[in-house]
Amino acid sequence: MKWSEICIHTTNEAIEPISNILHETGSSGVVIEDPLDLTAERDDFFGEIYELNVDEYPEEGVYIKAYLPVNSFLGETVNEIKQAINNLMLYDINLGRNQITLSEIHEEEWATAWKKYYKPVKISKKITIIPTWEDYEAVSSDEVIIELDPGMAFGTGTHPTTVLSIQGIERYIEENDNVIDVGCGSGVLSIAAGLLGAKEVYAFDLDEIAVKSTKLNAKLNKVDKKIVTKQNNLLDRVSMKADMIVSNILAEIIVRFVEDAWHNLKTNGIFITSGIIQAKKQMVVDKLNQQGFRILEINEMEDWVSIIARKNQ
Structure with missing residues (x-):
């Protein structure tokens, strides 16, 4: 062909x-x-x-x-x-x-x-992402390995927006947390949450192919029992309460569902947002503050920004 x-x-x-x-x-x-x-x-x-x-x-x-x-x-x-x-x-x-x-x-x-573009990459203290064809052995007892096939969706998860998201998940996730991943793409954030101790992860994406990719990658990493993947527009008609919501999409999209994220988070829940360019950082910060979130961290890598906020009441 x-x-x-x-x-x-x-x-x-x-x-x-x-x-x-x-x-x-x-x-x-x-x-x-x-x-x-x-x-x-x-x-x-x-x-x-x-x-x-x-x-x-x-x-x-x-x-x-x-x-x-x-x-x-x-x-x-x-x-x-x-x-x-x-x-x-x-x-x-x-x-x-x-x-x-x-x-x-x-x-x-x-x-x-x-x-030639994809080799094992350690992107946080614990997580290393490897392409499926690479032979790789963990170098420490607490290393967490995520296998991805770049042919499935959105590369191998080493873009700065993904790295910032996973680093945030690693710092704030608690054992047995319930997590929502809004705009799951290849499912790498959902998989990271599952491997880092989440009890259950709900992965939503409007794109049917992304939903299939998330399911395939979840099975590849043996966390498919933890991850519920559905086709859905952001948090529309989602009623469950989560300990953590993660979303690596455009800033313009994030601000559309900040209010929904507030309602879908438990008290003291964590909201991790990424995919934000420098020029749109203040727009997201202002929307989070307006909703009542407390900004915990603003992290930057190259031209990208990730904002971590907490729902306090």
Whole structure:
């Protein structure tokens, strides 16, 4: 089978929404080529071994690449992707150059292309994320390993927004907590919560493919008995009370359900939000404060922000 590589030259701000668009239109995964990765030194990362070629990276912005099967619908699919990306401007998302290019790639090249981007990465004190094909042995007795297949959804969970979320979960989760994951994507936050001691996790996503990916990844990591995965729009019609709510999505989406999160949290419950760019940080802080949340932490990595708040009464 032949595949077409679609490459979007855009901004860090647009990574999450464009990745979601590509996923919804049939891509089996995305590759992010960010020049910051060439020089980044992250305090809590080790065991990260990438063979990166500087010539493959843009001088500014990022490349988002995905692979689509070459068939009679390819033209329609590409037009649909272009339109959906342009619609992001309605949400004041900076698309940068917003240049889209297509190139043909054979299946054998496509299969091997993934693997050079993904190696075991320790992203917090306890958690290491590994791709399914890597042989890896824990280096300490308390190390928690999450296995992910980047072909399922949204990469391997090493984007700064995911790292900040998991680090927050690790610091605040208590044994036997009930957790809600809003916009679960590949399910990596739900899996982390389950492996770190949650009693039950409810994982919600509007995207049916993300729901399937979460179920597959949960089973792969042997926490499928703990994780209830459902297709749902944010917290609409969710009545349960949780000890912790986590959400790694756009700031504009987070502010829409802050009130619902308040009602779905127990007293002293923790709300972990991520996927927030610097320019939108104050908007989320103001909304949380307005609702009555107490801000516990604001953490930053590269251009991304995570806010951890508590429901006090």
